[in-house]
Amino acid sequence: MLHADQDGEKLQALLRLVTELLERVKIVEKLSNVPQMYCLAVVEVVRRKMFVKHYREWASGLIKDGKHLYDAEKAKRETFGKLFRKSFLRNRLFRGLDAWPPSFCTRKPRRFDSELPDISLSDLQFLQSFCPSEVQPLLRVPILCDFEPLHQHVLALHNLVKAAQSLDEMSQTITDLLNEQKVSLGYACDCMQK
Secondary structure (H helix, E strand, O other): OHHHHHHHHHHHHHHHHHHHHHHHHHHHHHHHHHHHHHHHHHHHHHHHHHHHHHHHHHHHHHHHHHHHHHHHHHHHHHHHHHHHOOOOOOOOOOOOOOOOOOOOOOOOOOOOOOOOOOOOHHHHHHHHHHOOOOOHHHHOOOOOOOOHHHHHHHHHHHHHHHHHHHHHHHHHHHHHHHHHHHHHHHHHHHHHHO
């Protein structure tokens, strides 16, 4: 019985020792990963900053054209609404002409990634030049997503804005003619009543 108790105590002491060693091995593993994690984090910061720059440029162009298109459409509908508001056709044959388009792409998106550390592409390249060859693959200059399709959408929207401007001119001509006709009809009615 005495030997069994001593063996049990030895086993418990050995188990505590193995557990402590495993904890230390985990700490060493985590420490050995620090350089790789640091490199990956530096690359991710640079990638995100590049993305934010391109995203803001794209969003600014989209917002500028989107706001212009929205404001132009809003003005057209207001002008038409003033003319058409008094017509008896309004609620009978042409329902829905008092609807408004939703406001879309007319305001800047909220800020994001503003708390990133101040690490630039040149900082990444500087770090690359001093790191050992084992770490070099982790410090590759990040590749951005392809913004070309987004730029094509902005270009298409810009062309749509231009087309809307030429339609504005045509719409203004029609509005002017309707106003002239309204004035002349009003004048004709006044003459008949006299």
